[in-house]
Amino acid sequence: MGKFTVLNHPLIQHKLTIIRDKSTGTKVFREVANEIAELMVYEITRDLPLTDVEIETPMGKTVQKQLAGKKLAVVPILRAGLGMVDGVLELIPAAKVGHIGMYRDEKTLEPHEYFVKMPPDIDQRILFIVDPMLATGGSANMAIEALKARGAKSMRLVVLVAAPEGVKAVQDAHPDVDIYAAALDEKLTETGYITPGLGDAGDRLFGTK
Numbered sequence: 001m002g003k004f005t006v007l008n009h010p011l012i013q014h015k016l017t018i019i020r021d022k023s024t025g026t027k028v029f030r031e032v033a034n035e036i037a038e039l040m041v042y043e044i045t046r047d048l049p050l051t052d053v054e055i056e057t058p059m060g061k062t063v064q065k066q067l068a069g070k071k072l073a074v075v076p077i078l079r080a081g082l083g084m085v086d087g088v089l090e091l092i093p094a095a096k097v098g099h100i101g102m103y104r105d106e107k108t109l110e111p112h113e114y115f116v117k118m119p120p121d122i123d124q125r126i127l128f129i130v131d132p133m134l135a136t137g138g139s140a141n142m143a144i145e146a147l148k149a150r151g152a153k154s155m156r157l158v159v160l161v162a163a164p165e166g167v168k169a170v171q172d173a174h175p176d177v178d179i180y181a182a183a184l185d186e187k188l189t190e191t192g193y194i195t196p197g198l199g200d201a202g203d204r205l206f207g208t209k
């Protein structure tokens with residue numbers, strides 16, 4: 001089973017409270033969502049392997065560390081995942097960005113894929129799939145399937161708020177994918193929203209209804 005980790009650093013908890021608050025407007029919501037994504041990526045990349053490299057400082061030759069092995073890519077699930085990309089790129093500016101478009105039918109809650117554009121070498125990369133909300137897990141599971149079908153072998157799912165239902169659905173369907181969340185909330189409502197949650201992440205990021 002894939003690991004599920006809640007990254008409950010005090011700064012992350014504080015910032016999450018800001019974006020949960022319904023009085024927080026679009027501008028601050030966007031800024032703070034990216035700040036949380038940045039803090040999460042700092043934690044999630046702790047286990048990346050390092051290798052020795054010889055360089056020359058102004059004082060002479062020395063052996064130091066650099067990131068080894070697989071390169072990274074960030075994959076936002078459109079639309080709302082876009083609200084986390086800049087935060088990730090602050091720390092990993094050289095990462096490639098793949099996009100996958102998914103929307104959830106408001107009545108059936110079934111996910112629908114409408115766009116996929118990936119870097120050509122996703123089989124060589126660690127993919128950080130980002131989406132603020134993991135509700136039923138349908139969108140994340142369909143996105144992971146689409147990426148696997150295109151050759152992806154190493155993926156981590158990074159969400160701001162997770163519902164227990166979504167965590168279980170992804171763990172059951174994709175035991176090879178670890179999940180990281182800023183919070184694990186109580187449950188889903190009858191209409192498929194996470195409660196207490198933060199509402200509709202896409203609408204809050206982009207000012208739509």
Ligand SMILES: O=P(O)(O)OC[C@H]1O[C@H](OP(=O)(O)OP(=O)(O)O)[C@H](O)[C@@H]1O
Nearest residue numbers: 078079080103104135136137138139202
């Ligand atoms: O786990 P699930 O039940 O699939 O729900 C979560 C999905 O719902 C939201 O997207 P939405 O469909 O609202 O699209 P949007 O990002 O364009 O607003 C959210 O950003 C996730 O992608």
Ligand SMILES: O=c1cc[nH]c(=O)[nH]1
Nearest residue numbers: 135193194199200201
């Ligand atoms: O609570 C939820 C559930 C799905 N998508 C959202 O944007 N919010």
Ligand SMILES: [Mg+2]
Nearest residue numbers: 200201202203
């Ligand atoms: Mg939405």
